Amino acid sequence: MNRFLPVTQQEMRARGWEQVDFVYVTGDAYIDHPSFGPAIISRLLESRGYRVGMIPQPDWRKKESIQVFGKPRLGFLVSAGNMDSMVNHYTVSKKRRHKDSYSPGGKMGLRPDMPTIVYSNLIRQTYRHAPVILGGIEASLRRLAHYDYWEDKIRRSVLLDSGADIISYGMGEHSILEIAEALESGLPVEEITYVPGTVYRSKNLSPAYEPIVLPSFETLQEDKNAYAESFAIQYKNTDPFTARPLAENYGTRGYVIQNPPAKPLSTQEMDDIYGLPYERSWHPMYDQRGGIPALEEVRFSLTSNRGCFGGCNFCALTFHQGRILQARSHESILEEAKLMTEDPHFKGYIHDVGGPTADFRQPSCEKQLTKGVCTNRQCLFPKPCKNLVADHRDYVALLEKLRKIPEVKKVFIRSGVRFDYVMADRSREFLYELAEHHISGQLRVAPEHVSDQVLHYMGKPEHRVYEEFLKAFDKANKRTGKKQFAVPYFMSSHPGCTMKEAVKLAEYVRDLGFTPEQVQDFYPTPSTLSTCMYYTGIHPLTKEPVYIPKDPHEKEIQRALMQYKNPANRKLVLEGLMRADRMDLVGYGPKCLLRPEKGQGERKERAADGQKGRRKRKTIRNIHGKKHK
Numbered sequence: 001m002n003r004f005l006p007v008t009q010q011e012m013r014a015r016g017w018e019q020v021d022f023v024y025v026t027g028d029a030y031i032d033h034p035s036f037g038p039a040i041i042s043r044l045l046e047s048r049g050y051r052v053g054m055i056p057q058p059d060w061r062k063k064e065s066i067q068v069f070g071k072p073r074l075g076f077l078v079s080a081g082n083m084d085s086m087v088n089h090y091t092v093s094k095k096r097r098h099k100d101s102y103s104p105g106g107k108m109g110l111r112p113d114m115p116t117i118v119y120s121n122l123i124r125q126t127y128r129h130a131p132v133i134l135g136g137i138e139a140s141l142r143r144l145a146h147y148d149y150w151e152d153k154i155r156r157s158v159l160l161d162s163g164a165d166i167i168s169y170g171m172g173e174h175s176i177l178e179i180a181e182a183l184e185s186g187l188p189v190e191e192i193t194y195v196p197g198t199v200y201r202s203k204n205l206s207p208a209y210e211p212i213v214l215p216s217f218e219t220l221q222e223d224k225n226a227y228a229e230s231f232a233i234q235y236k237n238t239d240p241f242t243a244r245p246l247a248e249n250y251g252t253r254g255y256v257i258q259n260p261p262a263k264p265l266s267t268q269e270m271d272d273i274y275g276l277p278y279e280r281s282w283h284p285m286y287d288q289r290g291g292i293p294a295l296e297e298v299r300f301s302l303t304s305n306r307g308c309f310g311g312c313n314f315c316a317l318t319f320h321q322g323r324i325l326q327a328r329s330h331e332s333i334l335e336e337a338k339l340m341t342e343d344p345h346f347k348g349y350i351h352d353v354g355g356p357t358a359d360f361r362q363p364s365c366e367k368q369l370t371k372g373v374c375t376n377r378q379c380l381f382p383k384p385c386k387n388l389v390a391d392h393r394d395y396v397a398l399l400e401k402l403r404k405i406p407e408v409k410k411v412f413i414r415s416g417v418r419f420d421y422v423m424a425d426r427s428r429e430f431l432y433e434l435a436e437h438h439i440s441g442q443l444r445v446a447p448e449h450v451s452d453q454v455l456h457y458m459g460k461p462e463h464r465v466y467e468e469f470l471k472a473f474d475k476a477n478k479r480t481g482k483k484q485f486a487v488p489y490f491m492s493s494h495p496g497c498t499m500k501e502a503v504k505l506a507e508y509v510r511d512l513g514f515t516p517e518q519v520q521d522f523y524p525t526p527s528t529l530s531t532c533m534y535y536t537g538i539h540p541l542t543k544e545p546v547y548i549p550k551d552p553h554e555k556e557i558q559r560a561l562m563q564y565k566n567p568a569n570r571k572l573v574l575e576g577l578m579r580a581d582r583m584d585l586v587g588y589g590p591k592c593l594l595r596p597e598k599g600q601g602e603r604k605e606r607a608a609d610g611q612k613g614r615r616k617r618k619t620i621r622n623i624h625g626k627k628h629k
Contacts, residue, residue: 004032004283005042006053012069020053021045022180023072025123026136027115028081028102028294029286030056032279035298036082037136041176043276050074050180056283057103057110060118063126071127074183077176078123078164079136080115082294084525086150089113092523093552094150101297104282105290114138120162131189132164133179140169140320141527143199143258144234144248145220147227147535149524154221157248157256159199165189167199170320171306173273174262196240197262203254208245211257212237216249224536231532232540238318240264241372264307264324264369271332274303280343300340301352301414302333304398308356309364309379310418312448313459314494314522314530317356323373325363330398334405341407350408353399354415359422359430361395364388381459384424392422392430403437413438419445419469420461428472435476439484443473446489449497450508457496457533457546488512492558493549494522495533499557499580506561506573506593507585515566519559564593 006012007030012020022045026038033039042052053072058065066076081088081102089097089108099106112118116139120132142158159167166189168175175197182192193200193207205211212233215226230248237243243260250256265273280299282292306326308317317323333353340346352358363369364379365387379385402411413434422431434443447466449455455462470486477484490505509516524531533539533546549555557579560572573594577585585593 003277004030004054004279005046006069007056007283007285008068012053015051017051019051020069020072021050021074022052022077023055023066023069023075024052024077024079025055025058025066025119026079026081027085027111027119028056028079028083029104029110029292030054030283031102031292031295032281032283033295033298034274034276034278034280034303035301036294037172038079038081039278040273040276041077041079041135041172043278044173044273045176045180047272047276048177048180058119058122060112060115060122063122066119066122066126071130074180075131075133075189076120076123076127077133077135078116078119078139078162079134080138081111081136084138084141085111085113085115087523087525090150092521093555099293101294102292104286104292106293107289116142116158117162120164124163131166131183132162133166133168133176134158134162134164135168135172135176137316137320139167141316141525143167143169144214144246144256145217145227145230146526147524147531148526149531149534154217154227156217156250157199159201159256160250160253165200166192166195168197169199169258170197170261170322171265172197172262173265173269193257194259196259199256199258201254202257205247205255205257208247208257208259211245211247214246214248216251218251225538228532228536228538228540228543231529234527235318235529235540236375238322239324239372239375240322241370242375261322264322264326267327267329270306270326270328274328274332274336280339298351299343300346300350301354302336302340302350302402303355304328304333304353304358304395305355305360308360309373310357310360310421311378311381311459313457313533314491314528316525316528318529319527321356323364323379324368325360327361330401333398334401337402337405337408341405346407348407348409350402350411352412352414353402354413356415357418357421358413358415359392359395359417361398362389362391378459380418380420380424381461382456383461384420388424390421390424390426392425392427396430396433399433399438410440411438412440414444416446417443419447420465423465423469423472428476431472431476432479435473435482435484436480442485442487444487444489445469448489448491449494449501449505450490451497451501451504454494454497454501457539458491458494458530489520490516490562491520491522492562493555495530495546495548497549497558498547499549499554499576500582502558502561502576503580503582503585506564506576507591509562510564510591510593515563519562521555521559561593570594 053069100108103110148155178195214230219226240261240263246258248256307321307324309323450463524534557572557576560569561576564573
């Protein structure tokens, strides 16, 4: 029997149901695998006895598309999917992408821009009084007023634009169960104002206990300093143990109020969630349409942890998963791995064992699970905290157990390895294990830049730390007798990156002797500290002014500098060198990035051997001419 959750009336009735409790509307195709948020939330509700029907990628132009199951008994759950729809649809230069990996066959166009808003409004038009609960990363990162890169303006909370009742932000397991229990008890949705990890609307501040009142939406639209101040307050209130309620004034519409985040999951709760009866595949209705490409990336990967105390400023994890590390037990992960080996498509290779950061397996310090993270300092930046527990022993033991599973040939680590955390660990055992068993020729790491000025604004360690890691990695390779390389990821046009810093990165790429195939330009996505800097020109935590490379042409130059060997980039690279006053890098020396254009310096440089070259070419032409006759 098909054990996927029902997607049609027929499948619902085959289960003996006359009505579902919740209808889950998602912008992704239906994939029942624990790497996908809709699968986790729907299976979790099912495990508590709720009946859930799935409507994946409804046709937003037709009301009938969200009427598949009729009106649910308790409410609609709405998510854009596993990925922000605008990032899914557009490149950083705002050009439309050609592939949607979360749609059948990778087909683009099966969801609208901002489906969280579009689907919710469609539901409101059809079922006026049905409770609508938003979830997923798109709603989570837009829960309060935010800068929208694609429209280049401040947008109000997605709660208002969507007409929904509640946002379940973050990972959502705790909050969605509390919301479901409240609705089941008969409590009107507008009275569910007490659940941690939620955002709701209110005419006044009375439901909130000692809230921090943020600058009003009207003020945020007019004053960038106020926006930076508001963001700083939000940034310091992302911890479930120390955060206070936040309230944003929308004038006649009242307030949007954010409750403190939900508490982190315990190891047992994590184990229970990943042990739910997932089908671990896409719904069979996609078989004839090429399947869902996104599943292939994670089908044989294992989630080991959640949360990240790395604190990169361009990453939204602080606002979505939080900084408190949560981990599954070895037993749970091994059980899933053994289940994976029974898949007929499994070839013996586990593609990843990790999470946001692969080598994090415990909170950064002992106090976090009872007192929360520090609001005024980072765990790794600018230097590792003195209270940091940098210890890879648990992760090494887990990897060793996975390698011993008879059907497993190799266990790869493809999630990011935090190299400064590796260096903070006095033992080098993990690095040796990594080199010996868990990579194949190349280790991908993300230093992001080489300029300490830019790294400061990224929230990344000084460049010397990366250089020390490279030496340690090289030593590990020599010990294991392998010739393997670290392949770095770099980012262009991040706040704080002047043309001078971009040239410095190009020089580093030159010295490495390779040209990056792809260049990551900074992408200002909602609710990151770097995006706040991009919009305001202010570091929200220090109030210092920050240089912002906003001009599209300048951004194009910064990208081109990292691929200076590409002839198509010559004019851009030359312009970048001129702007940075680094024309010393144009010439024939070993450190030069560009050769002079023909007809200029080249004539003088090649005068000595010019006649010799011409005589050689003339001889070749004569030989060819005689053969032709």
